[in-house]
Amino acid sequence: MFGGGGGGMNPRKMKQMMEQMGINMDDIDAEEVIIRTPDEELVFTDAEVQLMEAQGQKTYQVVGEPESRERDATADADEADEADAEAGDDSVVDADDVELVAMRTGVDEETAREALEANDGDLADAVDHLE
Structure with missing residues (x-):
């Protein structure tokens, strides 16, 4: 779709084309990213994070190797109680x-x-x- 040949496209030219289409990308200097699921937390301590904004929609891309932590049911209940109180x-x-x-x-x-x-x-x- 972009450019011809097997060499790919110049990153600068790719960025210009994305800006013309209204797509902005920024690197985020994230120290830690945590994704919580019902069963576990995926903790990225050294992740590369990029924000892409297109047509008012923000998309975050996280690249890295997460550490998986099992979620503690009692800690989750305590957090919920604190949030309710606040x-x-x-x-x-x-x-x-x-x-x-x-x-x-x-x-x-x-x-x-x-x-x-x-x-x-x-x-x-x-x-x-x-x-």
Whole structure:
């Protein structure tokens, strides 16, 4: 598709063609990449990472040899509990909704959360309540 002959294409010319097509590639100076699956973690400590952006879509390419670590069920449960505590998941209120109400009304996030909880998570009612 690109160029002729068996020698391939000049990397500089390839980059120019990709830029003309709206494709940008950048190297990322990553220290560590972790991919978590239900059973294991794939940990890349010396990986080459490239970001390719085309038509608003970002694609990350990771090249390297990962170390496989079995996931510990108790550690995962602890992490989930910590995340729940930080996000306040005991309520019906979404963190993005809290931020939106706080920005719209100029109140702090705690006040916005209380207004959302008082209005069963309804954004419009919470904003009306605070204004």
